Amino acid sequence: MSKTETPDLNIERDVGNFHYDTTYEFDAGVGLSEATIDYIADVKGEDEWVREFRKKALKVFNDKPLPTHWASRDLENIDYTKIRYYLSKGQRPSRSWDEVPDEIKETFERLGIPEKERAYLAGVEAQFDSEASYSNMKEELSKQGVIFVGSTEGLKEHPEIFRKWFGKVIPIGDNKFSALNSAVFSGGSFIYVPPGVKVKQPLQAYFRINAENFGQFERTLIIADEGAEITYMEGCTAPKFETSTLHSAVVELVALKGAKIQYITVQNWSENVFNLVTKRGLAMEGAEVKWIDCNIGSRLTMKYPGVIMRGEGARGEVLSIALAHDNQHQDTGAKMIHAASNTTSNIISKSISIGQGRATYRGVVAMPKHLKNCKNNTECDALLINTNSRTDTYPAITVRGNRNTVQHEASVSKVSAEQIFYMMQRGLSEGEAMSLSVNGFVNDLIREFPMEYSVELKRLIDLEMEGSVG
Amino acid sequence: MSELVIKNLNVSIGDRPILKDFSLTIPKGEVHALMGPNGTGKSTLAKALSGHEDYEITSGEVLLDGENIVGMEADGISRSGLFMAFQYPSEIPGVTIANFIRAALTARLEEGQNFSAPAYYKELYQHMDELKIDRSFTSRAVNEGFSGGEKKRCEILQMAMLKPKYAVMDETDSGLDIDALRIVAEGVNRMRGPDLGVLVITHYQRLLDYIVPDKVHVMWDGRIVKTGGPELARELESRGYDWVKEELAEPVA
Numbered sequence: 001m002s003k004t005e006t007p008d009l010n011i012e013r014d015v016g017n018f019h020y021d022t023t024y025e026f027d028a029g030v031g032l033s034e035a036t037i038d039y040i041a042d043v044k045g046e047d048e049w050v051r052e053f054r055k056k057a058l059k060v061f062n063d064k065p066l067p068t069h070w071a072s073r074d075l076e077n078i079d080y081t082k083i084r085y086y087l088s089k090g091q092r093p094s095r096s097w098d099e100v101p102d103e104i105k106e107t108f109e110r111l112g113i114p115e116k117e118r119a120y121l122a123g124v125e126a127q128f129d130s131e132a133s134y135s136n137m138k139e140e141l142s143k144q145g146v147i148f149v150g151s152t153e154g155l156k157e158h159p160e161i162f163r164k165w166f167g168k169v170i171p172i173g174d175n176k177f178s179a180l181n182s183a184v185f186s187g188g189s190f191i192y193v194p195p196g197v198k199v200k201q202p203l204q205a206y207f208r209i210n211a212e213n214f215g216q217f218e219r220t221l222i223i224a225d226e227g228a229e230i231t232y233m234e235g236c237t238a239p240k241f242e243t244s245t246l247h248s249a250v251v252e253l254v255a256l257k258g259a260k261i262q263y264i265t266v267q268n269w270s271e272n273v274f275n276l277v278t279k280r281g282l283a284m285e286g287a288e289v290k291w292i293d294c295n296i297g298s299r300l301t302m303k304y305p306g307v308i309m310r311g312e313g314a315r316g317e318v319l320s321i322a323l324a325h326d327n328q329h330q331d332t333g334a335k336m337i338h339a340a341s342n343t344t345s346n347i348i349s350k351s352i353s354i355g356q357g358r359a360t361y362r363g364v365v366a367m368p369k370h371l372k373n374c375k376n377n378t379e380c381d382a383l384l385i386n387t388n389s390r391t392d393t394y395p396a397i398t399v400r401g402n403r404n405t406v407q408h409e410a411s412v413s414k415v416s417a418e419q420i421f422y423m424m425q426r427g428l429s430e431g432e433a434m435s436l437s438v439n440g441f442v443n444d445l446i447r448e449f450p451m452e453y454s455v456e457l458k459r460l461i462d463l464e465m466e467g468s469v470g
Numbered sequence: 471m472s473e474l475v476i477k478n479l480n481v482s483i484g485d486r487p488i489l490k491d492f493s494l495t496i497p498k499g500e501v502h503a504l505m506g507p508n509g510t511g512k513s514t515l516a517k518a519l520s521g522h523e524d525y526e527i528t529s530g531e532v533l534l535d536g537e538n539i540v541g542m543e544a545d546g547i548s549r550s551g552l553f554m555a556f557q558y559p560s561e562i563p564g565v566t567i568a569n570f571i572r573a574a575l576t577a578r579l580e581e582g583q584n585f586s587a588p589a590y591y592k593e594l595y596q597h598m599d600e601l602k603i604d605r606s607f608t609s610r611a612v613n614e615g616f617s618g619g620e621k622k623r624c625e626i627l628q629m630a631m632l633k634p635k636y637a638v639m640d641e642t643d644s645g646l647d648i649d650a651l652r653i654v655a656e657g658v659n660r661m662r663g664p665d666l667g668v669l670v671i672t673h674y675q676r677l678l679d680y681i682v683p684d685k686v687h688v689m690w691d692g693r694i695v696k697t698g699g700p701e702l703a704r705e706l707e708s709r710g711y712d713w714v715k716e717e718l719a720e721p722v723a
Contacts, residue, residue, distance in 0.1 A: 413563075419560040421522055421523075421544060422556065422559065423562065425545075425547075425548050426548055426570070428573055428574060430543070430545070436565055436569075440562055441563065
């Protein structure tokens with residue numbers, strides 16, 4: 001029962017379909033070579049170890065074949081020679097709203113994040129192309145010792161904290177796209193929460209792509225020290241362009257003993273975006289890592305948030321919603337690697353396929369022989385709207401050892417014509433009836449979201465469904 | 471013009487004609503009962519009036535307070551003021567009753583109008599109490615796992631909240647025990663008044679003991695063949711439909 005009125009975030013997909021002509025102070029040009037990497041490292045003034053890390057990654061990226069033996073062959077359509085790997089206005093992350101350039105403010109405006117919501121957005125880091133253009137941390141956070149910076153600043157100013165875990169949860173060679181990100185990463189958030197600090201309000205970042213053929217390779221690393229707690233929210237919209245845009249992020253989470261990290265993504269890419277993201281969390285003894293992941297839009301999304309439960313009593317959770325329209329393929333899932341006894345994991349995945357849209361679930365649940373009392377619960381529900389839609393489920397479950405339990409449930413359902421008629425007879429348009437049905441399908445998951453995100457997500461679903469009837 | 475006028479309505483399902491020059495006028499403020507055996511087209515009438523796309527209106531008019539609603543989409547017809555209480559209400563998984571009715575009301579708001587949540591809940595609870603629907607049902611998904619009686623009471627609840635000008639109740643009595651029947655009938659009776667016209671479709675006299683109609687129509691083979699007062703329903707109850715059939719066989723002027 002939704003009695004509470006919620007603040008209007010008003011982040012709508014159609015208003016994301018625009019871009020501004022922006023002149024970039026630093027532009028690495030198109031194509032990818034060692035020179036590109038030197039350019040990026042020079043502009044950023046990076047330490048030598050970072051430059052070496054990038055170069056090593058470039059080699060791995062070039063050597064690794066595309067994973068097309070299991071993944072979509074659409075990946076072959078990405079032309080790496082036509083992508084710009086680094087663009088920047090040479091901005092330092094802004095600390096106050098007044099320092100934010102006008103056209104960027106305008107972007108926020110179009111995204112429905114008006115200036116008057118500054119107070120609400122305090123503590124928000126929003127990325128405009130490569131560099132964090134707005135970064136304002138509430139004073140109380142810094143008082144608590146929380147570090148919330150961009151990736152460049154993180155590696156430069158706080159190597160003693162971040163270097164230890166950087167590239168460790170997701171090594172360079174994890175997959176071809178983690179290697180690409182490791183070579184050319186820029187932007188993203190680096191966060192450290194000191195022991196016992198529980199960050200009350202969620203930290204947020206909004207990412208946008210604003211240049212044609214510009215791949216966005218943000219890099220995020222969040223470390224919650226012992227007993228610390230943090231929620232991070234990421235929302236994405238991208239302007240529409242005719243040629244393909246590549247987004248390939250790497251997000252690493254480290255939850256030390258007893259820590260809790262919750263990472264929430266609502267993603268709404270335009271339908272020319274390849275969204276190839278690697279996300280993984282490490283949960284030590286008694287720690288908890290929870291991914292909430294919503295994928296709407298994009299041409300191809302491949303994303304399988306994972307949790308490695310390395311300490312006893314650790315807990316991993318992935319709640320995901322994917323919505324695939326015509327010409328869209330949401331290839332998503334979860335990986336739960338149980339690496340200690342008494343660990344539990346939970347996966348709830350809901351997908352909606354509309355028209356020719358295609359949703360694929362891939363899951364990995366691993367419990368090796370020497371462990372005991374590990375538990376996993378997996379639920380995959382698919383909703384088909386229109387007979388042409390396609391949905392596939394590929395669960396890979398490896399369970400050995402004693403007293404480990406795994407439960408897997410899958411369901412496929414359809415929105416029936418009679419249900420839509422019933423709703424229309426009450427005065428809802430066909431689009432509204434569809435939206436409400438889809439919202440009903442994902443409702444129990446959306447309840448897990450912070451209020452403002454659930455509102456935003458419902459609005460995105462409404463917009464998606466409006467265009468899908470006719 | 472405050473009436474629902476159905477004029478020479480012809481309706482087919484596929485190639486099969488079901489309603490044949492069906493005509494009926496329901497003035498606002500009146501309750502009419504439409505009776506008749508299975509397969510004479512009663513439910514077809516309800517679906518066709520509501521704009522269901524499987525029911526093709528080949529000719530005729532339906533004037534709702536003067537506005538022809540033939541050819542309108544189901545949602546437009548609903549917003550024009552025609553409500554149908556379904557014989558078999560659909561389940562809407564995950565959508566709560568409170569949210570569903572709220573969405574239906576919001577769809578009726580005109581530009582500049584705002585939805586008042588406190589007033590909404592006040593009214594919703596009042597109707598729920600009257601219909602003896604537990605308040606916890608607001609957070610239950612529409613019709614999901616409901617008993618027959620709960621579903622029908624939920625239909626009446628929606629009708630009470632949406633305040634239509636005309637309501638078509640398609641065999642609302644089917645699947646109801648006597649207590650539920652009484653609750654549903656009382657709900658309808660509370661709404662009776664100068665602003666509402668009702669067409670009650672039923673097989674049985676039973677419901678009409680509680681919702682006493684102003685007029686009773688008997689339907690046969692796609693059209694109305696006999697019209698009378700409440701006593702006609704009682705006559706049908708005691709004599710069955712065969713005598714209507716026999717009467718029909720005789721030459722009528």
